[in-house]
Amino acid sequence: MSVDDEKALLAGIPTGLLIGGEWRDAAGGKRFDVLDPSTGDVLASVADASPEDGIAALDAAVAAQDEWAATAPRKRSEILRGAWQIMQDRKDDLALLMTLEMGKPLAEAAGEVVYGSEFFRWFAEEAVRITGRYGVNPEGSGRTIVSQHPVGPCYFITPWNFPLAMATRKIGPALAAGCTVVVKPAELTPLTTLLTASILEEAGLPAGVLNVVPTTSAGALTEPVLKDPRLRKLSFTGSTPVGKRLLAQAAENVLRTSMELGGNAPFLVFDDADLDAAVTGAMLAKFRNVGEACTAANRFIVHEAVADEFAERLTAEVEAVKVGRGTEEGVQVGPLINAAAVSKADDLVRDAVDRGAEVRLGGGPVDGPGTFYAPTVLDRVSAGSDILRTEIFGPVVSIVRFQDEAEAVRLANDTEYGLVSYVFTQDLARGQRMIERLQTGMMGLNVGVISNASAPFGGVKQSGVGREGGFEGIHEYLSTKYTMTPSPFA
Ligand code: ADP
Numbered sequence: 001m002s003v004d005d006e007k008a009l010l011a012g013i014p015t016g017l018l019i020g021g022e023w024r025d026a027a028g029g030k031r032f033d034v035l036d037p038s039t040g041d042v043l044a045s046v047a048d049a050s051p052e053d054g055i056a057a058l059d060a061a062v063a064a065q066d067e068w069a070a071t072a073p074r075k076r077s078e079i080l081r082g083a084w085q086i087m088q089d090r091k092d093d094l095a096l097l098m099t100l101e102m103g104k105p106l107a108e109a110a111g112e113v114v115y116g117s118e119f120f121r122w123f124a125e126e127a128v129r130i131t132g133r134y135g136v137n138p139e140g141s142g143r144t145i146v147s148q149h150p151v152g153p154c155y156f157i158t159p160w161n162f163p164l165a166m167a168t169r170k171i172g173p174a175l176a177a178g179c180t181v182v183v184k185p186a187e188l189t190p191l192t193t194l195l196t197a198s199i200l201e202e203a204g205l206p207a208g209v210l211n212v213v214p215t216t217s218a219g220a221l222t223e224p225v226l227k228d229p230r231l232r233k234l235s236f237t238g239s240t241p242v243g244k245r246l247l248a249q250a251a252e253n254v255l256r257t258s259m260e261l262g263g264n265a266p267f268l269v270f271d272d273a274d275l276d277a278a279v280t281g282a283m284l285a286k287f288r289n290v291g292e293a294c295t296a297a298n299r300f301i302v303h304e305a306v307a308d309e310f311a312e313r314l315t316a317e318v319e320a321v322k323v324g325r326g327t328e329e330g331v332q333v334g335p336l337i338n339a340a341a342v343s344k345a346d347d348l349v350r351d352a353v354d355r356g357a358e359v360r361l362g363g364g365p366v367d368g369p370g371t372f373y374a375p376t377v378l379d380r381v382s383a384g385s386d387i388l389r390t391e392i393f394g395p396v397v398s399i400v401r402f403q404d405e406a407e408a409v410r411l412a413n414d415t416e417y418g419l420v421s422y423v424f425t426q427d428l429a430r431g432q433r434m435i436e437r438l439q440t441g442m443m444g445l446n447v448g449v450i451s452n453a454s455a456p457f458g459g460v461k462q463s464g465v466g467r468e469g470g471f472e473g474i475h476e477y478l479s480t481k482y483t484m485t486p487s488p489f490a
Contacts, residue, residue: 021207
């Protein structure tokens with residue numbers, strides 16, 4: 001990829017707010033810079049929405065709601081399917097844009113285009129399959145009709161780590177269900193959402209159905225939107241502390257909410273595991289997306305009998321990883337998103353080492369330019385280390401050892417989070433016991449990546465509420481109405 005390719009792509013990305021079908025400047029004219037985390041260079045200057053712009057975007061979504069809900073499901077479906085097709089045609093542009101603004105290696109960004117665009121195709125297929133039921137009450141005196149209706153105008157807050165997929169898995173089901181939307185993308189990576197919005201426009205999405213308001217004032221813009229009685233739904237993906245605050249704000253108007261919050265994924269390797277599969281799975285579960293994923297394996301919980309071999313083999317794989325700018329050939333680990341992310345990873349590593357962890361590899365930031373952290377393997381991490389309680393969001397493996405299954409389950413569940421767990425075992429009954437005992441919304445059984453548009457993604461405990469993707473995903477945007485009628489034979 002040449003510098004000219006990058007410039008040509010960036011020159012074609014819209015940088016305004018999208019409100020009511022118009023690309024406009026922010027009220028007050030403020031703009032902010034989007035940076036390349038691998039160089040610190042400015043990629044683009046984007047309109048910085050004010051709270052007033054947030055309400056204008058909601059006005060547009062409210063104005064478009066009735067007509068969009070009344071639009072034939074087939075038509076809604078075809079717009080989504082059309083957008084999916086344009087994304088396939090422009091897959092290289094989308095991938096490069098994500099690598100530039102977020103830092104992930106180009107090959108992974110290309111993978112995210114496949115995964116993220118699939119939410120449009122999947123929900124295009126779901127849009128025409130929204131059904132209800134007709135029943136006879138037990139007394140025989142009445143008939144019950146159950147029907148599904150769009151929830152109404154939605155507000156989405158998305159994170160920076162998967163700039164495409166985190167937007168499409170909310171926008172896809174909402175549009176399929178007949179809801180209109182205001183999206184506030186992460187201020188660190190707004191460009192992919194802006195390009196996605198222009199792709200939906202090109203696919204024929206009517207004005208006002210999707211509105212986009214990048215801002216550096218997330219809290220100030222969000223508060224009046226959530227207070228507005230016309231809003232019906234909040235969907236948020238991000239950190240648990242921000243999610244809790246938003247849930248409290250959403251309580252005021254009793255909004256429907258979907259919350260995809262933090263994780264602290266355990267990665268269990270039993271003594272009967274296929275170690276080849278476990279090491280391959282570990283590399284994916286830990287180093288995909290530079291470790292910046294809520295699904296990233298955070299705690300490797302390994303049976304004492306195989307721990308040395310697992311740690312040695314994993315360390316050898318990690319040592320071979322190429323670190324660099326995501327656009328360079330063969331790079332597997334890019335920069336972290338910013339300097340704060342590097343300090344956070346480093347603080348966690350230092351705390352673990354101070355408490356006795358053994359550093360098998362890495363263990364510190366990489367000198368600039370860019371915000372890189374060296375791929376790191378820590379072994380024999382002590383109970384009580386912060387790294388076992390906190391989402392690392394970086395390329396750091398931390399290994400703890402266990403003696404028996406009961407201890408493994410206790411360690412795995414010893415967290416307030418419950419997003420995903422990974423289990424490596426060749427014993428079928430043990431695998432089934434883990435499905436029943438591990439307190440997570442998702443599990444990778446002998447596999448290191450679980451995300452798929454056809455599957456219900458989501459957590460239990462403080463990892464969130466609601467599910468994105470799968471048959472379940474569209475129901476987050478539908479409300480159930482039940483109607484009683486008398487028996488026609490009375
Ligand atoms: P991270 O630490 O991964 O950046 P955050 O939860 O801080 O996670 O950010 C996720 C999203 O939440 C981003 O779009 C960010 O702008 C937004 N956000 C952060 N704070 C607030 C807030 N007080 N109100 C609304 N949105 C917020």
